Amino acid sequence: MSTVRSFLRGAVPPAVMVVLLVAAWQVCIWAFRPSAYLVPAPMDVVRAAGEMRAPLAGAAWMTGTSAAIGFAIAAGAGVLAGSVLAAVPFLMRGLYPIATLLQMVPLVAIAPLLVIWCGYGPRTAVASAAIVSVFPVLAATLDGMRGTDRGLVELFGTLRAGRVQRWWKLELPWAIPSIVTGLRVAAGLSVIGAIVGEFVGAFAGDESPVGILILSAMRENRTDLVFAAVAVAAIVGFVLFGLVSLGGWLLLRRWHASAA
């Protein structure tokens, strides 16, 4: 009962806000009558989504898959790199500033390079998703591990634990709350990365990803379809974020305050 109640307490306010915002949007359409080319009415978007549901579903699947693979690569690489940097202070001092600097390079600026390296197709979207989401995981892992309780590190010393044992049984579990936060950020970014990758490196075929669907709808002046595709992209990001949050909750619910 309390689970249902807490779910409702979490779900009802955003649902109400969505309904209110869509209603306000419709009211603005009635009041200001903008051209459908500029801002379509909510019902037009819903209609376009209904007509194009098969291509939109296919696009969601393709972009979602690219984002998820890129996210998984970023998660693995980020945790591994963060662990290595946390373990070797020299590497951390040398590489962390460089990683921070690289993070500042806009993804759209390097996206054409990814096309050169990965070719046209989903691999560019995957690479783009991985690159944009790896840094938050790395930074969160590094932060989490460096914050390992000194007393517990000393305990492992008195128990003569090996370096790998200390990492696997102490530092990694200790860092999980922080890593989960990094993964949540990365989940949202991975969808952005995938779509940027698709903008520069995907092509229209029997099935097109969200990025291509947005570009072709824009060229055909189908603003309603652009809106529908953007909504699909948001849903893909939301699902990925939700899955990561659920995974984090399952890992932490028994012992960490953040999952209470």
Next chain:
Amino acid sequence: MGAAISAVGVSRAFEDGSVALDGVSLDVAPGSVAVLVGPSGCGKTTLLRMIAGLDRPTRGTVTVDGAGAGDADGGPAAVAIAFQEPRLLPWRSTVRNVALPLELHGVPRRERLARAREMLGLVGLADAHRKLPGQLSGGMRMRAAIARALVTRPRVLLLDEPFGALDEITRHVLDDLVLAIRSELSMTVVLVTHSIAEAAYLGDRIFVMAPAPGRVVRTVEPGFAARGPALRASVPYASLMADLLQSLGTAMASSGGGRAA
């Protein structure tokens, strides 16, 4: 049988010039309870850490059964330490926390859990083995930490002010637990405390320490035949406490008024 511990002319100076210990010598008989009592900054924890091999003297030697403290020969099981805080892993059940030292040394899962449960029984936590540390009271967490220290069957158990954060009643119960464990597992116990009452109750040999620089100013052997509530209410026990308090007061006065290091 517990191990004998010996410190000869032990000094510990730090790079900033401060001296934590200056020429400390002491002997602890196998199977006895030794207590290091003194105010903050008297070096009692430093000395305990040396016995555990976590720190090394700048001069002098510390030996456990004749071997240098912290030497690999002594083996990880020879000396175990329980700290001021329980230091349990919050994501592990109590029994898996207690089994940790065995796990780190490759003891098979079934065997290490059985041994951990046995130790939990010994410290009175048999029913709590599945609980997470967050679900235990402060006293129960400390019992779990002691069980973890005992699980390798060490010959020396070092306790660094383990009950400092607990209420008086729980402290009394855990004091008796320490004595019971010492008899059951026949080990040498070295306890660091700033509580004169605890020192007087537990110590077969009590080393009164003073700060600036850290040193042993007096060694007392109370020679009580039995411990229990009756001892806590007895005149000899009260006299011993007054005696220890006076020794500490004299030592503090000679150290410059008890400034904490």
